[in-house]
Amino acid sequence: MYPKQEVVAMLLAGGQGSRLGVLTQKLAKPAVPFGGKYRIIDFPLSNCVNSGIDAVGVLTQYQPLVLNEYIGSGQPWDLDGNNSGVSVLSPYQQVKGADWYSGTANAIYQNINYIDRYNPDYVVILSGDHIYKMDYSKMIAAHKENNADCTIAVIDVPLAEASRFGIMNTNPDGSVYEFEEKPAHPKSTNASMGIYVFSYDKLRQYLIEDEETEGSSHDFGKDILPKMLDDGLRMFAYEFQGYWKDVGTIDSLWESNMDLLDPNVPLDLTDESWKIYSRNPVVPPQYIAEGASVQNSLIADGCSISGSVDFSVLFSNVVVKPGAVVQDSIIMPGSVIEEGAVVQYAIVSENTVIGKNAVVGARPETIEDKDKWGIAVIGDNLVVGAGAKIAPKEMVSKNVEGVEE
Amino acid sequence: MRGNNIMGIIFANLHENLISELTEVRIMGAVPFGGKYRLIDFPLSNMVNSGINKVGVITKSNYQSIMDHVGNGKAWDLSRKQGGLFILPPFTDKSEYSNRMTTLNSILPFLRNSTQEYVVISDCDTVCNIDYQDVCRKHLANNADITLVYKRDVLPEKLHDPAILSFDSRSKVIDVLIKKDVSGACSYYMNMMFIKRELLIELVDNCISRNTLNFKRDIIQGKYKELNIYGYEFKGFSPMITSITDYFNANMALMDPEVRADLFNSDNPIYTKVRDDMPTKYGLGSKVKNSLIANGCNIEGEVENCILFKGVHIGKNTKVSNCVIMQDTKIGADGNLSYVIVDKDVTFKNERTIVGYVSRPVYISKGSVV
Numbered sequence: 001m002y003p004k005q006e007v008v009a010m011l012l013a014g015g016q017g018s019r020l021g022v023l024t025q026k027l028a029k030p031a032v033p034f035g036g037k038y039r040i041i042d043f044p045l046s047n048c049v050n051s052g053i054d055a056v057g058v059l060t061q062y063q064p065l066v067l068n069e070y071i072g073s074g075q076p077w078d079l080d081g082n083n084s085g086v087s088v089l090s091p092y093q094q095v096k097g098a099d100w101y102s103g104t105a106n107a108i109y110q111n112i113n114y115i116d117r118y119n120p121d122y123v124v125i126l127s128g129d130h131i132y133k134m135d136y137s138k139m140i141a142a143h144k145e146n147n148a149d150c151t152i153a154v155i156d157v158p159l160a161e162a163s164r165f166g167i168m169n170t171n172p173d174g175s176v177y178e179f180e181e182k183p184a185h186p187k188s189t190n191a192s193m194g195i196y197v198f199s200y201d202k203l204r205q206y207l208i209e210d211e212e213t214e215g216s217s218h219d220f221g222k223d224i225l226p227k228m229l230d231d232g233l234r235m236f237a238y239e240f241q242g243y244w245k246d247v248g249t250i251d252s253l254w255e256s257n258m259d260l261l262d263p264n265v266p267l268d269l270t271d272e273s274w275k276i277y278s279r280n281p282v283v284p285p286q287y288i289a290e291g292a293s294v295q296n297s298l299i300a301d302g303c304s305i306s307g308s309v310d311f312s313v314l315f316s317n318v319v320v321k322p323g324a325v326v327q328d329s330i331i332m333p334g335s336v337i338e339e340g341a342v343v344q345y346a347i348v349s350e351n352t353v354i355g356k357n358a359v360v361g362a363r364p365e366t367i368e369d370k371d372k373w374g375i376a377v378i379g380d381n382l383v384v385g386a387g388a389k390i391a392p393k394e395m396v397s398k399n400v401e402g403v404e405e
Numbered sequence: 406m407r408g409n410n411i412m413g414i415i416f417a418n419l420h421e422n423l424i425s426e427l428t429e430v431r432i433m434g435a436v437p438f439g440g441k442y443r444l445i446d447f448p449l450s451n452m453v454n455s456g457i458n459k460v461g462v463i464t465k466s467n468y469q470s471i472m473d474h475v476g477n478g479k480a481w482d483l484s485r486k487q488g489g490l491f492i493l494p495p496f497t498d499k500s501e502y503s504n505r506m507t508t509l510n511s512i513l514p515f516l517r518n519s520t521q522e523y524v525v526i527s528d529c530d531t532v533c534n535i536d537y538q539d540v541c542r543k544h545l546a547n548n549a550d551i552t553l554v555y556k557r558d559v560l561p562e563k564l565h566d567p568a569i570l571s572f573d574s575r576s577k578v579i580d581v582l583i584k585k586d587v588s589g590a591c592s593y594y595m596n597m598m599f600i601k602r603e604l605l606i607e608l609v610d611n612c613i614s615r616n617t618l619n620f621k622r623d624i625i626q627g628k629y630k631e632l633n634i635y636g637y638e639f640k641g642f643s644p645m646i647t648s649i650t651d652y653f654n655a656n657m658a659l660m661d662p663e664v665r666a667d668l669f670n671s672d673n674p675i676y677t678k679v680r681d682d683m684p685t686k687y688g689l690g691s692k693v694k695n696s697l698i699a700n701g702c703n704i705e706g707e708v709e710n711c712i713l714f715k716g717v718h719i720g721k722n723t724k725v726s727n728c729v730i731m732q733d734t735k736i737g738a739d740g741n742l743s744y745v746i747v748d749k750d751v752t753f754k755n756e757r758t759i760v761g762y763v764s765r766p767v768y769i770s771k772g773s774v775v
Contacts (some may be wrong), residue, residue, distance in 0.1 A: 035701070036684030075479070076679075261425040261686075269683040270701070280679045284669040285440035285712075287660075300684040301441070301700045302664075313684075377503055 001081050005055045005118040007140060008200075009048050010108055010121055013041060013128035014061030014101055019249045022379035022397045023349055025304045027066040029248070030128030033332050033350070035260050035269065036298045036313050039070060040247060042278045043133070044126045045086070050274050051136040054084040055118050058128075059107045061100060064090060070279060077277045086218055089114060103218030109207040125196040125220065132193075132244040132255050133267070134275050139238045140197055149202045149233040150225070152176065153195035153240050153269065161221065165191035166221050166239045176235040179225055188238055193244060196220065202233065243267040250395075254347060254375045256311045257330050261296055281316045281333070291322060300333075307337065315350075324354075329361070329386040338386070354378070355386035362392045410520040411541060412488075412602070413460040414512075415450040416505065417445050417471050419596075420530045423563055423647045426768045427748070429599065432528040434462070435470035436646075437731050439659055439668075440699040441581050442512065444646070446677045447534070448527040453481045454673040455537035457525065460487030461515055461548050465502040468494060476677050477720050481676045491515065505620040509609045516606050528596040532655055533643035534668050534675065540637050543576075549635040550604055553625065554597035556639055558586050563647035568594035568621050570636055571642070578634040581626040594625065595639065604632075628721055642667045653746060653766045656712045656729045659697050682715050690721070690743075699732075706738075727763070731771075745769060 016030025024032060028040035028066050043060075048056050056079060060067055067088075071099055074086035089111050101107035108115075108125065115123060122143065125134055134153070143151040154168050162183070166191045169178040180186065206224055210216050216223045229235055243266045247253040259265040269276055283302030288294055293308040302317040307324035315333040324337040327344045334351040337343055341354045346361035354360055361376035374393030378384060385402025417434030427436050434445030439598075445462070452460055460483060464471055465623030471492075475481075478490030493512050495502045495527035516524070525537050535554070544552040550721075555570055564585075570592045571580035577684035608624055628634070642664045643657035658664050669675060682701025687693065692707040703714040706723035713719075714731045720738035721755040730736070730747045737755035748771040757775050771773065 062491050075679075239427075270703075274529060276683070277680050277681045280681070282674040282676055284675070285697045286685065287662075287665065288693040288698065288708075290695045292694065295686045295691060296689045297687045298684045299687065299698075309687075315684075 002119075002161050005084060005120050006051050007055075007122045007124060007136075008115050008120040009044075009053045009056045009126055009136070010111070010115070010127045011041070011044055011048075011056060011058045011128055012104055012107060013067060014060050014064075014107065015127075015129060016062040017117040017248060020253065021250065021395045022377055023250075023253075023347070024063070025397065026063060027378065028062045028064060028128075029059060031067040031070055032247075032253070033132065033315055034247070034253075035257060036300045036315055037280070038276060038278045040079075041067070041070070041128045042276050043131055044128060045071075045079065046274075046276045047132075047134050047136060048124075049077050049079060049127075049277070051134075053124065053136060054079070055120075056086045057089045057111060058086060059089050059101065059111065061107075064088075072279075075352075076279045084118075087114060098401075103223075104220045105207060105210055105224050106218035108203075112204060112207065115204075118260055120200050122257070123198050124201050125194075125198070127194045129248050130244060130246055131267070132240075133242065133271075134195070134240060135274070136195075136197075136245075138193070139240075142238050143199075143236070145195045146174065146236045147234060147238045149199050150228055150235045151197040151238050152225070152235065153193040153350065154190040154237045155193050155240050155244050156189050157191040159186065159189055162186035162189050162191060168192055170237045171218075171404065174236045174238075176229065176237055179229055181221055190239070194221075194222070195239060195240075196225075197238075202228070202343050243270045250347065250375050250377055254330060254345075258311070258328070260298055260313065261311060273342050280317075282318050289322075292320075309357065327363075332380070345374075346390075348378045348379065349380035349382075351380055352378050352382045352384070354384045355388060357386055358384050358388045358390070358402075360384065360390040363373060364392075367392060406455055409456040409458075409538075410521050410527055410539075411455070411457050411523045412519050412535065413457045413522055414509075414516075414526045415445060415448050415460060415462045416467070416508070416526070416528045416596075417462050418465040418502075419505070419528050420647070420754065422566065423530075423565065424649050424652055426770065427652065428748075430467075430495060430748075430771050431470040431717045432464060432467055433469075434464075435474055436652075437528075438532060438652075439656060440697050440714050442675060442677050443471075443528040444532065445471065446675055447473065447532050447659060448481075448529060449475070449481050450673070450675045451527075451533070451535050451537060452525060453483065453676065453714075455541075456523075457537065458483065458485060459491070459519065459521060461491045461493045461512065463493050463502075463508055463512065464712050465495060465508075466729045468492075471529055476678065479739075480678050483603060484579065504613055504618055506609060506618040506623070509605070512612045513609065515607060521602060524600055526598050526600070526605075531595055531597070531643055531646065532668065533538045533641055534670050534673055535597070535637065535639055535643075536673065537599070541638050543636070544599050547576070547601075547635045548633065550601065551628075551634045552599040552637050553598075553626075553634060554595045554639050555636045556595050556643055556645075557590055557592050560585070560593055561647040561651060563651070564593070565647070566621055568625055570594060572636050573683060576636045576638075578636060581629055583626060587669075592636065592638070594621075595645065599637070610690060615695060649766065649768060650744070650764060652723045655709065657727070659712065660695050660710065665697075680715055688721075691719075706736075706740075712774040714749075727766075729766075748772075751775065 013030040016023040079086040124403040286303040289306040306322040307320040367373040388401035423426035483490040500585040501507040685702040688705035709726040716733040736753040
């Protein structure tokens with residue numbers, strides 16, 4: 001018998017994140033490194049703990065090894081309680097057969113047993129691919145105050161971008177009267193953040209009904225929410241103010257990392273009252289050598305910098321050798337930038353070596369055809385040979401031969 | 406049984422008087438070192454990396470900081486059902502922690518209740534990365550009763566009651582002098598020993614019943630003729646912290662890549678308590694050279710030849726050189742610090758200048774406002 005939890009959070013972490021290409025070849029999107037020492041999932045997990053949510057189910061499916069190992073017992077997030085904490089929920093075999101999670105709603109449906117044992121009043125649905133700090137307890141308080149069945153977190157987006165999101169059209173009291181998925185002509189700019197609070201009795205009922213509905217894609221946005229709206233349930237939008245970014249693409253992942261370097265961006269990771277927890281590698285402090293130049297960058301412990309680093313985010317154990325230049329780039333744990341190499345506007349994944357005098361990426365102003373410019377991405381555990389040249393926007397998944405000089 | 410047949414005892418509480426500034430608010434083992442560590446991290450990690458999974462930590466008084474640091478031992482993988490970490494403060498009225506011998510006598514029940522055959526005893530006054538498995542191998546090969554870890558070097562000036570060892574060709578101890586006036590290099594005991602647990606219990610019991618209570622004089626010097634006492638020379642980086650200058654120099658030695666490769670050997674890492682700081686932020690116009698910097702710092706000024714602990718802020722146009730600055734100290738704008746050791750949580754307002762000298766760095770105490 002488990003003690004009752006008023007709130008249970010369910011974190012959807014099974015997505016492949018195919019738009020991140022080589023970065024998610026071997027790991028699920030929520031496990032992608034972010035911000036010099038974090039993985040994306042540290043943000044929703046830390047938000048849960050800081051919001052007082054003690055029971056968190058993490059739904060995994062695609063390439064779960066790294067993610068499972070990272071979450072482990074949940075201890076780094078204080079999510080290793082005796083009767084609560086984090087539980088990794090992967091698809092499993094049942095009496096009537098074995099199924100993969102066929103949609104976001106189906107993934108929750110398959111884990112109704114997990115939720116039931118806590119007998120919660122509310123369930124929070126989260127996704128594992130957003131960077132933001134949010135107090136879910138305020139959203140739950142609003143949900144209670146509105147006597148709502150479902151509350152959807154929304155953020156104000158520029159009108160020009162609104163057609164990329166699910167848009168909530170609301171009455172003056174905040175209740176939702178219409179939900180449009182990626183509308184061509186949006187009526188408002190309230191974009192759904194993919195964060196929902198449900199009263200559990202209603203959610204449970206709709207999940208079971210949806211499962212029996214033929215032709216349903218078992219998706220919250222496409223099936224559950226429209227059905228609830230049709231049935232006249234009390235649905236409210238909850239407006240979130242603050243930094244929020246979907247890091248599902250190479251460009252947005254790069255931008256969001258760079259946002260950490262901008263003092264004007266409201267994403268403060270030094271706030272003692274809202275810490276972002278993570279697993280910490282056992283490494284000595286970072287060393288900045290004589291002759292190094294480091295400007296406007298974020299650098300993690302274990303790094304050794306002898307070259308020049310500018311507007312970049314470096315994860316633990318990165319080595320930048322003398323004469324190497326790293327600008328406007330993200331270098332993930334354990335990668336080495338050899339002497340004379342130049343890395344600009346690039347993401348270099350873990351444990352990769354960029355050989356001597358190699359050139360990766362380029363500054364946008366040096367490229368005439370703007371369509372050919374973009375962030376260069378190098379996969380993990382690769383070697384880019386000495387003197388090799390990787391063009392902007394290129395995505396490298398195999399070793400690159402060096403160039404004889 | 407998991408782990409090996411060795412247990413560890415760490416004296417976290419000795420030698421404080423040698424660095425009285427740093428130990429005003431903490432015991433020796435809790436003295437911050439190297440940007441993110443405390444001195445106890447080194448013996449504790451060395452023991453864990455050597456396969457030891459039962460460690461007793463001796464503390465006498467003022468042990469809040471060490472308790473806070475080691476917690477349940479999780480960071481060292483010492484939060485265990487079998488073995489693990491044991492904090493051994495005195496049992497009021499029944500214990501006497503007046504010196505090493507009486508302390509060991511007070512923890513005899515802990516030693517008696519253990520099952521490991523051997524004990525490694527270490528103090529917290531040496532920063533090094535030593536493999537006790539190797540000490541154990543030599544101990545067994547020599548069929549020794551006691552193996553003393555020693556170093557061949559010039560004696561640290563302020564080392565208290567140094568035990569100078571002489572050996573035969575097989576490293577067996579043939580003389581022990583306890584004196585300070587030695588010129589040139591000598592072999593001195595590093596306050597680390599390897600001994601059979603039952604022998605340790607017997608020796609301590611004996612000394613207590615005869616009221617011969619000086620561990621070095623009555624065991625090491627008193628018994629080398631009747632017991633097989635051998636030396637184990639440790640050749641790696643291993644400064645002993647016997648003065649504030651030693652402390653400063655040992656920190657500064659970390660700028661040498663070979664020293665870091667030796668001390669922070671990635672096969673035998675040094676563990677410490679985790680604090681979830683974000684990576685360090687280097688601002689526009691920051692200038693950093695030859696410095697060891699921990700996560701969570703925010704650097705807008707100039708930093709040269711410095712150790713910065715977690716959460717240190719260096720303001721705009723401020724220059725710090727040859728300093729050791731402990732965690733969460735905030736230095737305002739337009740300042741200048743040179744040869745200064747700044748303890749935790751110090752606040753420097755704007756335009757502060759403090760200059761020490763290489764042989765006598767200035768010390769600023771914990772929590773002060775300058």
